[in-house]
Amino acid sequence: MEPQLPPGELAHDRHHIARVYAWALRLSTEGGVDPDLAGAMALVHDLAFVPKDSPDRALGGERSARLAGAVLTAAGYAADEVAAITEAVRTSSWSRGFAPTNALGVVLQDADRLDAIGALGLLRTVACAQFMSRPERPGRFYHDSDPFADNGRPLDDKAQAIDHCYAKLLKLAAGMHLPTAKAEGARRHAALVDFLGVLRRELASSQA
Amino acid sequence: MEPQLPPGELAHDRHHIARVYAWALRLSTEGGVDPDLAGAMALVHDLAFVPKDSPDRALGGERSARLAGAVLTAAGYAADEVAAITEAVRTSSWSRGFAPTNALGVVLQDADRLDAIGALGLLRTVACAQFMSRPERPGRFYHDSDPFADNGRPLDDKAQAIDHCYAKLLKLAAGMHLPTAKAEGARRHAALVDFLGVLRRELASSQA
Incomplete structure (x- = not known):
């Protein structure tokens, strides 16, 4: 393949x-x-x-x-x-x-979506963002003024990698079908939430 | 700029x-x-x-x-x-x-290297890996058989993004100069170690 x-x-x-x-x-x-x-x-x-x-x-x-x-x-x-x-x-x-x-x-959706969340999902999201980034429309890791979309702005996951977590990744665990996928999905979801928390702290510390 | x-x-x-x-x-x-x-x-x-x-x-x-x-x-x-x-x-x-x-x-090295570790360092590493990836030499997130270089293989961070953590990122915290940078560096180092642990578990669960 x-x-x-x-x-x-x-x-x-x-x-x-x-x-x-x-x-x-x-x-x-x-x-x-x-x-x-x-x-x-x-x-x-x-x-x-x-x-x-x-x-x-x-x-x-x-x-x-x-x-x-x-x-x-x-x-x-x-x-x-x-x-x-x-x-x-x-x-x-x-x-x-x-x-x-x-x-x-059912099996394919669960297997494919497990690979879209957690640490792996994050790696894949960032790679996609860089792959889509073009000189005429450069991508970003996060929105200039509201990285975690705290203020209800529209999400744009073609412009900002972190937006993809909110537009898609954080919704996947709830839609798993099979029990083993639900359990693994919950673990990966939690890992992604943890990562976003760490990133939030780092960004807060990186503001002039 | x-x-x-x-x-x-x-x-x-x-x-x-x-x-x-x-x-x-x-x-x-x-x-x-x-x-x-x-x-x-x-x-x-x-x-x-x-x-x-x-x-x-x-x-x-x-x-x-x-x-x-x-x-x-x-x-x-x-x-x-x-x-x-x-x-x-x-x-x-x-x-x-x-x-x-x-x-x-001293200030520049600390400030620049803080941005190279932790959650931000991970995002930047993955983006670099995708940016360097070319059809004739496609990049990977990790080595085919030894993702975390457990077995003493040579690191190649132009071929594998995760190798960059071991070749560079995990060495940076120890070299911080100023006390505040040392403290923040230690936090970001720990966050990166945590992420690699999560990824290790996910990869172990994704082996046939």
């Missing part, structure tokens, strides 16, 4: 795929799905890369599903297996806002 | 300059330097941007010092003030390994 991933983008590299693969296997029993299908699904779930700042962002799941279908069929999976996996991939994207429509989809 | 910073690079943006400025002011009394000179020094300390993966990396301090001299002279600073600031900027770079040779240099 690796040659089809965006070269040089750290948030969706082979390690992300490997971590989601591991969690998909782990969650397969609880989710009542075949571990082989869960693993295959993880390997193909991000085949289409659509940058976070693309107007087509919400189509990543659909495009990955289309590519996944071809790859899985070539790998010898049966038509009903391919259909179940591609449906799970199609409905997995956060930005599209779908609920999973089959058991594989 | 902002137009002279690398456009789109998050680790050395106007917020970095503003944070170092605030800490240079705060440390000026303890460091026995004029706060106006300390502030001016912070504003010009990163005028020359040399990417972390450039063979000229170690020359960033010297080049910034040269540019700073011209800017400060044009701003009306006296020759001896310009000389003291540019000497501090010249000797501030970690990669060059200089010790400060005057009181301003």
Whole structure:
């Protein structure tokens, strides 16, 4: 799969795929799905890369599903297996806002979203922010005057990395489906909250 | 100063300059330097941007010092003030390994290195890693088989972001000069150690 991933983008590299693969296997029993299908699904779930700042962002799941279908069929999976996996991939994207429509989809959403929170989620968020940053519209770690959006300003996670925590990351733990994912999600959520607290203290100490 | 910073690079943006400025002011009394000179020094300390993966990396301090001299002279600073600031900027770079040779240099090293550890140091490290990542040599958050360099492998912080914690960040707190910087450095060091512990647990849970 690796040659089809965006070269040089750290948030969706082979390690992300490997971590989601591991969690998909782990969650397969609880989710009542075949571990082989869960693993295959993880390997193909991000085949289409659509940058976070693309107007087509919400189509990543659909495009990955289309590519996944071809790859899985070539790998010898049966038509009903391919259909179940591609449906799970199609409905997995956060930005599209779908609920999973089959058991594989439940496993994929949980595995993929676990990798979006906690320490790993933070690393991936910052890498995405730098990847999106352009001379004509430079990104920032945080908003100039209200880093933690304390004052109800609109969030803009294409402009500020920390905004992404409030726009998405801190909402993910509450939406986990399976018990093991809920428990791990709660741990990672707490780690992210801790990190934001540390950052808040550091920023407060860095004001003239 | 902002137009002279690398456009789109998050680790050395106007917020970095503003944070170092605030800490240079705060440390000026303890460091026995004029706060106006300390502030001016912070504003010009990163005028020359040399990417972390450039063979000229170690020359960033010297080049910034040269540019700073011209800017400060044009701003009306006296020759001896310009000389003291540019000497501090010249000797501030970690990669060059200089010790400060005057009181301003002590303040700048502490202020600049505080911004390199803790939560902020982590954000900046990850942004640098993504900024350096190229299709022909994609960066990673961590080494494939030994993320925390537990087994004595050589560190390569141009290839792996987390390696930068061990190659540089975790060494900075011990080298702080002024008492307030030592105390803040110890807090930020501890925060970074905590983060690495959380990441270690997450990675252990993400292995098939």
